[in-house]
Amino acid sequence: PNGSRDIGFSCTRRVIAFLLSHGIQTAAYDPGKVLTTSGSQVKNADLLPKEDFDLAIVLGGDGTxxxxxxxLLGAEVPIIGINLGTLGYMTEIESHELESSLSEILAGRFKVEQRMMLEAVIKSDKEPDLEQHFYAVNDFVIHRDLSDGLLTVQSYIDREFLAEFRADGLIVSSPCGSTAYNFSAGGPILNPVADNIILTPLASHAMLDRSVVLRGSDELSFYIGSFTRGDKAAFSADGSQTVYVGAGTWIYIKKSKYVFQMAKVGKRSFYEIVQKKIRP
Structure with a gap:
């Protein structure tokens, strides 16, 4: 649960009480006081093999x-979200629907969507034997340091040259992430279960200044060339994990072998949520 959204963990305790009353073994990731306020019947999720879980229930927003x-990466556990913030694309259940939705889930009346994830490998010309690996649900972003000028990035698709970008940066998005930073930067919205990768430049000075929608089987390669000022760029995964890379760095991005298994009880369609988001 997101403790800043679930004040006093009231919704978390409702979920736990409902599950325990139906004889469901329950574990919680402990953000501080969840376990101490929920009783000894609740196990600590950190102490259990992740593969043992049948379903993960998230209380918060899309970030949570x-x-x-x-x-849960690699554990193949379906995840369902209870929305405690603004309208979310991933958290379809509202707090007032909590018990009715959990009843549907326990009755097996839900479906699981397989949503594509991305993976990235970073290599440097200076240290060719060193690799850094990252995974993303929404997107990877290559961005100039705010105090520096434009960065120059050569881009390739399946080793074939596409374009050289002189830009503030680039977004490589999954379909699930198409409604996040990609959309804010003018990129297209895709159905979250599509099998595509989106490349969206940020304030590009190149002729190619629009998004490119690629096949899910395509592999993207980016070579960090030079900077008009400064000597590094930021690389981030899902807006959280961030590393700095310099000139002479290769970044390889492709569809991950891992997937985001999103459980849904069919409360709202993706397009209904999009309409509510973009409505003035």
Whole structure:
């Protein structure tokens, strides 16, 4: 749960009480006081094999959902979200629907969407034997340092040259992330279960200044060339994990072998949520 959204963990305790009353073994990730306020019947999720979970219930917003996906990476556990913030794209259940939705889930009346994730490998010409690996639900972003000038990035698709960007940066988005930073930067919205990768430049000075929608099987390569000022760029995964890379760095991005298994009880369609988001 997101403790800043679930004040006093009131919704978390409602979920736990409902599950325990139906004889469901329950564990919680402990952000401080969840376990001490929920009784000894609740186990600490950190102490259990992640593969033992049948379902993860997230209380918060889309950011909390993404954190949970990373936490359970590789465990193939379906995740469902209870929205405690503004209208979310991933958290479809509202707090007033909590018990009715959990009843649907326990009755098996839900579906699981397989949403594509991305993975990235970073290599440097200076240290060719060193690799850094990252995974993303929404997107990877390559961005100039705010105090520096434009960065120059050569881009390739399946080793074939696409374009040289002189820009503030680039966004590489999954379909699930198309409604996040990609959309704010003018990129297209895709259905979250599509099999595509989106490349969106940020304030590009190149002729190619629009998004490119690629196949999910395509592999993107980026070579960090030079900077008009400064000597580094920021690389981030889902807006949280950030590393700094210099000139002479290769970044390889492709569809990940891992997927985000999103459980849904069919309360709202993706397009209904989009309409509510973009409505004035």
């Amino acid at each position: 959902m993404i954190q949970c996906v990373h936490y």
